[in-house]
Amino acid sequence: MKIRKGWVLTGIIFLLFVVGCTIYSRTYYQWNLPTVEIMAPRSGTLMLGRYDVRSVSKKEEGSSGFTHSTQILLPLTVNYFFVDDEAEVTLTGIRNSTRKGRVTSITYTKENLVLTIGFHAENFADGESVDVSIMKETTLLSNIMPKSALHEDDKGAYLFVVMKEQGAWGREYVVRRMDVTVWASTEQEFSVSSTIEYPVVFASDSKLADGQRVRFYP
Secondary structure: OHHHHHHHHHHHHHHHHHHHHHHHHHHHHHHOOOEEEEEOOEEEOOEEEEEEEEEEOEEOOOOOOOOEEEEEEEEOOOOOOOOOOEEEEEEOOOOOOEEEEEEEEEEEOOOEEEEEEEEOOOOOOOOOEEEEEEEEEOOOEEEEEEHHHOEEEOOEEEEEEEEEEEEOOEEEEEEEEEEOOEEEEOOOEEEEOOOOOOOEEEEEOOOOOOOOEEEEEO
16 A cells, blocks of 8 residues: 555656646747737828928919919939929918918929929019928828838748747747738838738847747737
8 A cells, every 4th residue: 555655646746747847848938939029000191201391482474373483302212292282381471371382393303303382472572481391191091010010032022920820839829921012101101902810020039930939919
């Protein structure tokens, strides 16, 4: 009987040892996985650009439909303004006097994009200073994310999304590559035309690869 009790006690100790080792191994395994931060894409608009420029006015005598015009110089990389886009023109010599203007023409030099803005201003002298504010937003978009979520290689643009999959320790979180088409982009954010059904990784403490197991902060 004493021998049997000894074997039982030994068996219990061994079982506890195995369970402890298993828990330690799993914990060690999980804590050494790459840590990612995830998010759900948002819907809304993207601010493509806004420019506030001081310029000088010019009286119009042609058929533009405006009494005055002014020109502003923008970088050649700006490609989202078009004729008839609205602008706000402030007459600097007249306190709190703001007019609605419109882009009447777009031309190019070797160094700049030139927007001509037409506006109405009665009894406003030629050559007076004006402040022009012009901005452009996209239409309503879905799947907007921070630029840190976007990756590119020779195959194109892609994201990492987090999925639940069966692994050695049961259900685990795995990152999967998702190829996407970028619909619109700014310096801070972008939008894709693809449907996204899983949380998107926007930050990681190490380099990721397709199929890699991770832990995350929601």
